[in-house]
Amino acid sequence: MGLLRACQQVDHWNRSRVGAPLRASVNLSSRQLNHRNLCHLIDRALCDSGLPPECLTLELTETGILFDEQAAVASMRELNAMGVRCFIDRPALVFGRRASALNLRPFGHARFRVPGAVCLSASGRMRP
Numbered sequence: 001m002g003l004l005r006a007c008q009q010v011d012h013w014n015r016s017r018v019g020a021p022l023r024a025s026v027n028l029s030s031r032q033l034n035h036r037n038l039c040h041l042i043d044r045a046l047c048d049s050g051l052p053p054e055c056l057t058l059e060l061t062e063t064g065i066l067f068d069e070q071a072a073v074a075s076m077r078e079l080n081a082m083g084v085r086c087f088i089d090r091p092a093l094v095f096g097r098r099a100s101a102l103n104l105r106p107f108g109h110a111r112f113r114v115p116g117a118v119c120l121s122a123s124g125r126m127r128p
Helices: 001-016 036-049 064-069 069-082
Strands: 024-027 054-062 085-089 111-113
Touching: 001 024, 001 036, 036 054, 036 069, 054 064, 054 069, 064 069, 064 085, 069 085
Parallel strands: 024 054, 054 085, 085 111
Antiparallel strands: none
């Protein structure tokens, strides 16, 4: 699994350097996100690699979450409790053509990646 390899590599780099630890950032596909043993697989990869959970970030797509939103919310809560960060990429907003279909309330613990173009103010200037 690519997740295990990424965790092993970042743990290796962190052990061989001084300073703030590096983080592994791994994209999850819709299928992986909706796997019934997702949290167990991630916990196993962290244990097998030695990487602390706070050094792992999972990147999820809105499309993957919408496939089974309740299961995704449950998994993300469990991952958050483990110390793993989750980022939600917002492809529905990339071109600003449609509003997101995702209800953001259940994802209060998640972080979002929003393209800079979406952060334009009404005047057309970038907000700081």
